[in-house]
Amino acid sequence: MKIEAFRGINNVADQRKLKPGELAAATNVDIGTRGELMTRRGRSVIAAGSAHSVFECPFGVLALIDNDLLLLDSAGTTLRVVYDTLGYTRVWYVLFPDGRVGFSNGLISGIATATATTAWGVPMPEDAGAGAAGETLYQITYVRSTDGLEGAPAYGLPVDMTQALTGLPVMSGYTINVYFAPHGDDMFLAGNTATDTFLHDGAQLGAQHIGRGIGAPPAGTVLIHWNSRILIADGNTVWATRPFEPELCTLISDFIQMPAPVTLLYGTGDGLFVGTTEELYFLAGLVFKDLKAQSIASGRVALGSGVEIPLSYLNEKVRPSGVLQGALCLVDGVVHLIHSGGVVVALTAETYRQPATEVYATARLRDNVMHYLAAPA
Numbered sequence: 001m002k003i004e005a006f007r008g009i010n011n012v013a014d015q016r017k018l019k020p021g022e023l024a025a026a027t028n029v030d031i032g033t034r035g036e037l038m039t040r041r042g043r044s045v046i047a048a049g050s051a052h053s054v055f056e057c058p059f060g061v062l063a064l065i066d067n068d069l070l071l072l073d074s075a076g077t078t079l080r081v082v083y084d085t086l087g088y089t090r091v092w093y094v095l096f097p098d099g100r101v102g103f104s105n106g107l108i109s110g111i112a113t114a115t116a117t118t119a120w121g122v123p124m125p126e127d128a129g130a131g132a133a134g135e136t137l138y139q140i141t142y143v144r145s146t147d148g149l150e151g152a153p154a155y156g157l158p159v160d161m162t163q164a165l166t167g168l169p170v171m172s173g174y175t176i177n178v179y180f181a182p183h184g185d186d187m188f189l190a191g192n193t194a195t196d197t198f199l200h201d202g203a204q205l206g207a208q209h210i211g212r213g214i215g216a217p218p219a220g221t222v223l224i225h226w227n228s229r230i231l232i233a234d235g236n237t238v239w240a241t242r243p244f245e246p247e248l249c250t251l252i253s254d255f256i257q258m259p260a261p262v263t264l265l266y267g268t269g270d271g272l273f274v275g276t277t278e279e280l281y282f283l284a285g286l287v288f289k290d291l292k293a294q295s296i297a298s299g300r301v302a303l304g305s306g307v308e309i310p311l312s313y314l315n316e317k318v319r320p321s322g323v324l325q326g327a328l329c330l331v332d333g334v335v336h337l338i339h340s341g342g343v344v345v346a347l348t349a350e351t352y353r354q355p356a357t358e359v360y361a362t363a364r365l366r367d368n369v370m371h372y373l374a375a376p377a
Contacts, residue, residue: 005035010351022351033368046076052360052377053091057101059114064091069103071112082112090304090358090377094223094230096246102223102230109219111247118144121216121247122151122174129167129196134160137181139209142174143192149247150177152215153187161190164199179209213252217241222303226267227286233262238274240288256283256291263303263358266327270341273327275301280331282342296344299332303358305374311339313370318347328363328372330356335372 007021015024021035028040053064060079061072069083069091082103089105096102101112102120109120128140138161139153159165161180168176175194179187182205189206191198220234228243238256242248256274264275271284272291277300283291306329311319318337320326326339328347333355335348358377363370 003037006031006037007035008351012351012353030366030371031369047072047078050088053093055091055093055101055103057093057095058099062091062093062101062103062112064088069112071114080115082117083108083110090221092221092223094225096230097225102246104219104221104223104232106221106234107219109217118146119216120219121249122149123171124152124215125154125169125171125176127167127169128154128156129165129169130156131159131165132163134158134163136161137185137187138165138190139179139181139187140165140168141177141179141209141211142171143177145173145175150211152211152251153179153209161200162202164197166197168193168196168198170194170196180205213250214242214248215251216247217249222262222265222306224265224267226265226272227288229288231265231267231272233265235261236276238262238265253289256288256293258293263301264306264329266306266308266329266338268325268340273306273338273342275306275329275331277301280329280336280338280344282344284341294342296342297331297336297346299334300357302330302333302356302374304377305330305356305359305361307361307363307372309363309370309372313365318345328361330354330359330361330374 005021010018010022011024030038030040049065051063051065055062067085067088068081069086071079071082091103091105094102103110111118111120122142122144125140135158137158139155141153142151175192177192178190178198180190181187187209190200217232218234220232222233224231230241230246232239236258240254258276260276260278262276266273274281279295280297280301281293282296283293285291306327308327311323311326323339326337329336333353334346337345337347359374360377361374363372
């Protein structure tokens with residue numbers, strides 16, 4: 001059979017009634033700008049092992065190989081181990097505005113650069129040590145030595161602030177801030193220590209602690225950067241870091257609860273698309289605390305299927321006027337285009353449907369043709 005001009009895959013219609021140029025399936029072929037079919041180019045192995053969760057970033061390629069998160073160069077040479085024994089679960093990534101990369105597998109998270117790996121945010125101390133019984137409330141926080149970032153507090157029982165605190169939980173890479181509340185609940189800085197003991201010298205207390213409810217973001221999945229925040233999906237919840245502070249989250253307010261587990265996040269200048277296992281929603285607006293979800297399409301949105309693309313490569317029949325960027329995703333196995341203020345278009349409803357729960361998706365440009373690739377996870 002000779003195909004003069006390829007018209008696309010059609011696995012919806014009766015195969016006996018396909019139009020000229022339509023195929024029920026096509027394996028190992030690429031499509032040219034004029035619809036010509038070409039043998040797909042070969043590939044070569046650049047790193048041995050069971051590999052997935054690949055992410056290209058400004059300082060190399062991150063990939064989970066066997067159960068280690070590695071940083072590779074473009075030739076596949078290992079530059080360093082980013083996280084040893086991270087596990088075999090899928091890893092999600094997000095590029096921070098400052099060039100660092102946040103990663104998370106839903107249980108463990110961290111931040112990678114070309115040379116170092118750090119925790120995502122500053123941990124909360126497991127306990128606050130102890131002191132002689134008294135009437136003054138106190139708390140302690142970790143302060144990261146490299147940049148002075150402070151984490152969430154751990155609270156101790158009332159103490160005598162003239163006596164030493166002991167048993168403070170020392171952690172490598174951090175010092176400890178100690179706060180006292182001599183007049184009510186407001187905490188004021190008493191000092192800092194790098195040891196497991198602190199004794200206030202009687203000097204006037206310093207600045208008031210204003211970080212109540214602020215801590216490290218939870219580990220999650222489907223990570224994106226939107227409107228100066230990092231968004232993180234965790235089950236039915238969408239968490240947001242503080243504006244311009246990707247390692248801090250106001251844990252008492254910076255979240256949105258969705259009706260079902262979140263599988264997609266995509267932000268535009270008009271609002272936020274949120275996909276779940278049941279529906280696709282659009283949340284109009286740019287102020288996170290004011291966002292309200294409105295359903296725009298029913299059906300399961302496949303986890304991992306959202307990919308941003310330049311819309312100039314779309315066929316002019318479906319290309320929106322004046323819109324430069326959008327995203328493709330799978331809703332009940334149908335490829336959908338989402339963009340702008342909640343616009344959703346089912347691109348392949350009449351021709352292609354491939355039900356999927358979770359995929360590894362990406363877009364690539366080959367011979368000036370944009371390809372959307374979604375492989376089952």
